[in-house]
Structures are given as structure tokens and as C-alpha cells.
Amino acid sequence: MTDAALPRTQEEAAAELALLAAEIARHNRLYHTDDAPEIDDAAYDALVRRNAAIEAAFPGQVRPDSPSVQVGAAPAAHLAKVAHARPMFSLDNAFADEEVAEFVQRVRRFLNLAPDEPVALTAEPKIDGLSCSLRYEDGKLVRALTRGDGTVGEDVTANVRTLADIPQALPNDAPDIFEVRGEVYMAKAAFADLNTRLRDAAEAAGDVTKARQFANPRNAAAGSLRQKDASVTKARPLRFLAHGWGEASDLPGETQHAVVEALRGWKFPVAEHFARAETIDAALAQYRAIEAIRADLPFDIDGVVYKVDRLDWQARLGSVGKAPRWALAHKFPAERAQTTLNAIDIQVGRTGKLTPVARLEPVTVGGVVVTNATLHNADEIVRLGVHPGDRVVIQRAGDVIPQIVENLSRDDTRAPWPFPAACPECGSDAVREEGEVDIRCTGGLICPAQRIERLKHFVSRGAMDIEGLGGQQIEDFVRDGLIHAPADIFRLTEDQLLARKKDGRVWATNLLAAIEAKRRPDPVRFLFGLGIRHVGSVTARALLKVFATVEAIAAVASDPERRAEIEAIDGIGPAVAQALTDFFAEAHNRDAWDDLLREVSPAPYVATSRDSSVSGKTIVFTGTLETLSRDEAKAQAEALGAKVSGSVSAKTDLIVAGANAGSKLKKAAELGVAVIDEAAWREIVEAAG
Ligand SMILES: NC(=O)c1ccc[n+]([C@@H]2O[C@H](COP(=O)([O-])OP(=O)(O)OC[C@H]3O[C@@H](n4cnc5c(N)ncnc54)[C@H](O)[C@@H]3O)[C@@H](O)[C@H]2O)c1
Numbered sequence: 001m002t003d004a005a006l007p008r009t010q011e012e013a014a015a016e017l018a019l020l021a022a023e024i025a026r027h028n029r030l031y032h033t034d035d036a037p038e039i040d041d042a043a044y045d046a047l048v049r050r051n052a053a054i055e056a057a058f059p060g061q062v063r064p065d066s067p068s069v070q071v072g073a074a075p076a077a078h079l080a081k082v083a084h085a086r087p088m089f090s091l092d093n094a095f096a097d098e099e100v101a102e103f104v105q106r107v108r109r110f111l112n113l114a115p116d117e118p119v120a121l122t123a124e125p126k127i128d129g130l131s132c133s134l135r136y137e138d139g140k141l142v143r144a145l146t147r148g149d150g151t152v153g154e155d156v157t158a159n160v161r162t163l164a165d166i167p168q169a170l171p172n173d174a175p176d177i178f179e180v181r182g183e184v185y186m187a188k189a190a191f192a193d194l195n196t197r198l199r200d201a202a203e204a205a206g207d208v209t210k211a212r213q214f215a216n217p218r219n220a221a222a223g224s225l226r227q228k229d230a231s232v233t234k235a236r237p238l239r240f241l242a243h244g245w246g247e248a249s250d251l252p253g254e255t256q257h258a259v260v261e262a263l264r265g266w267k268f269p270v271a272e273h274f275a276r277a278e279t280i281d282a283a284l285a286q287y288r289a290i291e292a293i294r295a296d297l298p299f300d301i302d303g304v305v306y307k308v309d310r311l312d313w314q315a316r317l318g319s320v321g322k323a324p325r326w327a328l329a330h331k332f333p334a335e336r337a338q339t340t341l342n343a344i345d346i347q348v349g350r351t352g353k354l355t356p357v358a359r360l361e362p363v364t365v366g367g368v369v370v371t372n373a374t375l376h377n378a379d380e381i382v383r384l385g386v387h388p389g390d391r392v393v394i395q396r397a398g399d400v401i402p403q404i405v406e407n408l409s410r411d412d413t414r415a416p417w418p419f420p421a422a423c424p425e426c427g428s429d430a431v432r433e434e435g436e437v438d439i440r441c442t443g444g445l446i447c448p449a450q451r452i453e454r455l456k457h458f459v460s461r462g463a464m465d466i467e468g469l470g471g472q473q474i475e476d477f478v479r480d481g482l483i484h485a486p487a488d489i490f491r492l493t494e495d496q497l498l499a500r501k502k503d504g505r506v507w508a509t510n511l512l513a514a515i516e517a518k519r520r521p522d523p524v525r526f527l528f529g530l531g532i533r534h535v536g537s538v539t540a541r542a543l544l545k546v547f548a549t550v551e552a553i554a555a556v557a558s559d560p561e562r563r564a565e566i567e568a569i570d571g572i573g574p575a576v577a578q579a580l581t582d583f584f585a586e587a588h589n590r591d592a593w594d595d596l597l598r599e600v601s602p603a604p605y606v607a608t609s610r611d612s613s614v615s616g617k618t619i620v621f622t623g624t625l626e627t628l629s630r631d632e633a634k635a636q637a638e639a640l641g642a643k644v645s646g647s648v649s650a651k652t653d654l655i656v657a658g659a660n661a662g663s664k665l666k667k668a669a670e671l672g673v674a675v676i677d678e679a680a681w682r683e684i685v686e687a688a689g
């Protein structure tokens with residue numbers, strides 16, 4: 001993505017920078033605040049480099065909220081916010097040796113040093129954890145803060161007190177005020193154990209879907225430290241390594257090296273591979289030495305940090321944007337290896353998405369044996385031109401699922417690998433919707449891969465809302481063969497229930513009464529509960545407004561000739577029409593539907609209206625929305641009383657921009673129209689209830 005051509009005009013640059021700012025802010029929030037990243041670090045870094053490249057070419061377009069000047073993400077709401085006495089910075093990145101030489105050149109130029117004046121650096125591992133500032137006053141630990149957005153951190157004092165690595169007090173000769181800064185991290189082995197424990201606990205609780213596992217040790221450390229309840233932190237195996245300091249009334253040395261050694265003397269753990277390097281070559285040698293032992297280190301590292309050793313020079317160099325001028329993170333390249341692609345398997349997700357998985361001849365990449373790699377989707381298979389038997393290059397970056405980055409056996413005269421046309425779990429048609437990359441099973445209600453999720457959705461609060469019938473019970477009933485499809489819920493008998501629970505008479509009576517109460521369900525909830533793709537509650541309501549009953553909708557959707565009637569509805573387009581037609585075209589679904597309608601009779605639709613913060617406004621949706629179809633988004637807007645328009649004009653009040661929004665954002669910037677991202681839109685919709 002970094003290699004893509006730069007924008008040609010100021011407008012294009014402004015538009016792309018606006019999108020990048022929104023996109024990077026979203027990933028920062030997911031990564032730093034929620035500890036649940038959606039993309040790997042290499043993909044994230046590519047976005048950041050793209051942003052930097054455009055800013056370098058169009059300096060006039062740098063935004064005040066540019067990702068190049070912002071550190072981390074806003075503090076989490078559940079922790080107290082405290083301003084840092086000295087800001088906590090990020091680090092500039094380098095990937096190539098030349099960039100390290102350029103860094104030293106910049107330092108020389110800035111300090112106006114003579115060409116023969118040596119610039120000594122320290123070099124040490126860049127630990128993949130989260131930075132934490134520990135404030136000692138009169139020798140006592142008084143406060144611990146996370147980095148937060150660099151200016152305001154989160155108060156984690158109570159949590160930090162549970163870490164055995166962190167001294168509660170400094171020696172008597174320590175300065176009155178001293179902030180030790182370093183990395184809270186989780187060792188690799190401890191991380192693996194924790195994830196196993198979390199999964200087991202979730203399974204024991206019957207809650208497989210919500211099993212909260214961490215993506216990597218860094219997220220695990222951040223999630224474990226940033227707990228509201230410090231006793232949770234205490235149970236997590238967190239460690240600490242000191243690598244710097246913040247406010248200090250006095251310093252125990254004149255070089256980086258000397259102060260860090262003093263920290264070691266104060267009983268703070270300091271990286272073992274912390275060394276001073278007099279020359280660039282010595283620094284690079286240290287980098288290679290650390291890279292060579294990377295896999296053997298007990299914790300994850302993603303590079304080496306160099307710092308100008310002399311503190312008087314550090315003070316003169318200061319910082320620019322979000323990073324000090326006197327430090328540099330030299331990142332390790334992603335780890336790669338060659339192997340053979342043995343097979344391509346298709347996994348069916350809980351939402352029916354078919355995901356191809358590459359089964360590999362086992363190979364060691366960066367100390368880890370890799371047997372599977374993700375292939376993402378059918379397009380990726382075509383793009384790589386892979387077939388079973390091919391030699392491929394795989395890459396592991398930032399400890400995420402390995403990917404295939406190159407096909408060494410590529411031969412474009414071969415036809416692409418045939419992606420299955422049917423779901424491997426249930427045999428229903430697998431279809432790809434227009435404009436979508438994913439291929440999905442249309443078996444919805446009957447697909448075993450989707451069954452539990454579908455049934456849980458069917459009984460959930462927003463859908464049929466059957467009191468006393470929760471996710472756990474659905475799982476138990478499905479596992480024990482009591483229910484397969486929604487209709488079975490209405491055929492549960494008292495005997496069946498009593499056989500499951502000792503002294504369960506009251507429970508059985510109540511549950512059966514709750515089920516009985518839903519024999520004439522609200523039609524919107526009923527239709528939404530079926531979990532037909534693109535048919536959320538807003539779309540369900542829009543359909544019912546026109547067709548009045550669910551039976552009428554089924555009749556229209558079952559007749560290809562009448563498809564235009566669905567597409568013609570305000571706020572509903574081809575995607576919804578397609579999804580409905582696909583659903584009813586699948587014989588299994590038809591059977592499940594007919595069966596269900598023998599048990600329940602949804603009421604006809606009665607119109608209601610809703611008010612919201614966007615009532616009466618004109619909204620334009622642009623770009624690719626991730627969680628919503630364009631049609632559903634439109635329907636949502638209309639349900640909230642807003643008008644949706646396809647083009648930006650002076651009458652536009654609000655733009656909701658997804659990825660790759662392009663020219664409309666340009667226009668919006670010219671007209672000064674407010675732009676929000678998809679997440680913000682969802683919040684508006686949710687707020688309106
Ligand atoms: N995957 C995602 O969605 C996503 C989103 C945001 C950020 N990220 C990743 O997070 C990183 C960016 O976050 P960042 O701003 O914290 O930058 P960074 O992690 O690259 O570098 C700055 C941090 O390094 C840490 N550090 C570790 N060892 C150190 C040492 N010896 N000396 C000094 N500092 C040391 C400090 O905590 C410092 O704040 C990138 O690796 C990026 O890929 C990923």
C-alpha cells in the first residue's frame with residue numbers, strides 16, 4: 001500500500017489523509033483502548049507509512065488530528081485519567097540499516113557536531129508490552145500511569161502494586177521525585193497459559209462464543225494491567241522492564257547508560273541485552289545479536305531501540321511530533337519461510353462465511369512451527385494463484401496468524417483453484433453477493449456450523465426475546481438433540497425439560513409459559529430473528545411497512561419475477577433483495593420456515609415512528625461500510641427520520657464515510673460538511689434505540 005502512487009492533487013491528498021486519520025484512529029482505539037486489534041501490526045504500520053508519505057508530499061494538508069502527531073489512544077473510561085508530569089512519547093521507526101545511519105546523521109546535523117565527533121548510542125530490545133510510568137515521591141511509589149494518549153494516562157496504581165517486579169520504594173539516596181518508565185509485559189509462556197485458562201473457563205461456563213482470548217502477549221499485558229479490579233491484575237503473570245524515566249528532581253548519571261544502570265541498582269529489572277555502542281556499526285551488530293536470540297527470549301520483542309547516550313544531547317534534541325529526536329526503534333523484518341501447500345480446507349464460520357485455510361507442510365518460522373496459514377477469501381486464492389502442491393513463502397508478523405505472501409509455483413496458465421460452490425458443512429449453496437469478497441453458506445437455519453448462533457440470535461432480546469431461554473440453554477438443547485431448528489423450540493415438552501433438571505418443575509413451567517407467550521410474535525422481531533443476511537431490524541421493519549405480513553414477504557421473496565418489488569422499497573436495494581431471494585430459494589430454509597409457521601403466527605405489522613438526533617437531516621453514505629450493507633445503513637437513517645442522498649451538496653448535513661470513500665470526502669471538505677465514521681454512525685443508531 002505504501003508503494004501505491006501518491007495522490008496527484010491537494011484535494012485527493014486531503015481526502016485520503018482524512019480517511020487515513022479516521023481509519024488509523026479506529027485501529028488505535030481497537031489496539032490501545034480495547035486490547036483487541038483487528039489487523040496485524042504490519043498492516044497497521046503500512047497505513048501509518050502511507051499517511052507519512054502523503055504528508056511528506058503534501059505538507060500543507062497535514063491535519064491537526066494527524067496520526068503522525070498522536071500517540072496511542074484516549075484513556076479507557078473505566079480508569080481514572082491523570083495528566084503526565086512529562087509527556088510519554090512513542091518512537092520513530094526504522095526498517096533498514098541505512099535509516100539508522102540517517103538517524104545518526106540527523107542527530108549530528110541538529111547538534112552541529114564535528115564530523116569526527118563520536119555519537120555513542122545505547123541499544124536494547126524493544127519489548128512488546130505497554131509503557132508505564134511509576135512515580136516515586138520521597139522514595140515511595142505513589143502513582144502508576146499508562147501512556148494513554150501520551151499527555152493523559154490511566155491510573156493503574158493499585159494494579160501495579162501487585163507486580164512483584166516493581167519495587168514499592170527506592171533506596172534512601174534516590175532523588176525526591178523520580179518517575180521510572182518501562183514496559184509492563186507478559187512472557188510468551190505465561191501468555192499461552194493465560195489464553196488456555198481463559199478458554200477453559202469460558203468453555204466450562206458454556207460460553208464458547210464470548211471466550212475472551214488475547215491476540216498476542218502485548219494485548220494480554222495491556223488487558224491484564226488495565227483492569228478496574230486490581231485483584232484480576234494480581235492473578236495475571238505480569239512482568240516489568242525499566243528503560244527510561246520521566247520527571248526527576250535529580251538524575252543519577254549523565255548518560256542514558258549510567259541512569260539505566262542506576263535503575264538496575266535500585267532493583268528494577270533492566271533488559272539483559274542493554275549495551276552501549278560507540279559507532280553505527282557497533283549498534284547494528286548489537287541489533288543482529290539481539291535478532292539472533294529473539295526466538296529464545298522469554299518475551300516478545302519487535303525490534304531494537306537506539307538512544308543517544310549523552311543526556312545533555314538528548315535535552316537539546318528534544319522531540320518532534322509524537323517522538324523524541326534522540327531515539328529510534330529499529331524494527332525486525334517479518335519472519336518468512338518456504339514450504340509446501342498441502343491442501344486448502346474450507347471452514348464455515350458462525351455467520352456462514354466460508355474461509356479458506358491453507359494446510360502447510362510444517363515449517364519453523366522465527367522459532368514457531370507453522371502448519372496453517374490464512375487465505376482470507378476466494379479473491380486471495382486467485383491473487384496468489386495457489387493450488388495444493390505449490391511451494392509458497394509464508395510470513396509471520398507480530399505473532400499473528402501466518403499468511404502466504406508469495407507463490408513460488410505460480411503458473412497463470414492454470415485455472416484458479418475451484419472454490420466450492422456448496423457449504424462443506426450442510427451442502428447448501430455457497431454464494432457470493434455482488435460487491436462482496438466473502439462467500440457465504442445460504443443454509444442459515446439448518447447449517448450445523450451456524451445452527452447454534454442462529455438459534456441464539458432467534459431467541460435473543462432483540463428478536464423473539466424468550467424469557468429464560470438464553471445462549472447456554474440453546475447450546476445444551478442443541479447438543480442433546482432437543483432442538484435443531486427454531487420450530488423445535490415450540491415443541492419442547494414438560495417431560496423433556498423435567499428429565500433435565502432435578503426439582504425443575506417451576507423452571508419447566510415458566511420456560512414453557514415464556515415460549516407459549518411467543519406464539520404470536522411481533523413480526524419485526526420475528527423476521528429479524530431469522531438472521532437473514534442484511535435483514536436487521538430496521539430492514540425488517542421497512543419490509544413489513546410495505547408488505548404488512550411475514551407471509552407476504554415470503555411470497556414475494558420466493559418469486560423471482562417479483563424481486564423488483566423488494567428493490568423498489570425506499571432504503572432497500574439489490575443486496576437485501578438478493579439475500580431474501582437466496583434465503584427462500586434454499587429448500588432447507590423453506591422447510592424450516594414452513595415448519596416454524598406451523599408453530600407460530602406472527603402478527604401483522606402496525607406502524608410506529610421514532611425520533612432521533614438525525615431526524616430531518618440529509619445524510620450521504622460513502623465508501624465501503626464494514627458491518628452494514630449500504631442498504632441497511634440507508635434504512636437505518638430513514639427509520640431515524642433522516643433523508644439519504646447519493647451525492648454531496650450544500651444541502652448535505654452529514655457524511656458517513658467507510659473505507660476508500662474518495663471524491664465525496666473531497667467535496668465534503670470543500671463544503672465543510674461534517675464527516676463521521678461507521679462506528680460513530682452505529683453509536684447514533686444505537687442511541688436512538
Ligand atoms: N494492529 C493494530 O491495529 C495496531 C494499532 C495500533 C498500534 N499498533 C502497533 O503498535 C505499535 C505502535 O504503537 P506505539 O505508538 O506504542 O509505538 P511503538 O510500540 O512502536 O514504540 C513506542 C513504545 O515502545 C515501547 N518500548 C519498548 N521497549 C522500549 C525501550 N527499550 N525503550 C523505549 N521504549 C520502549 C515504549 O512503550 C514506547 O511507548 C506499532 O508496532 C503498531 O504496529 C498496532
Ligand SMILES: [Zn+2]
Binds near residue numbers: 423425427447
Ligand atoms: Zn452451511
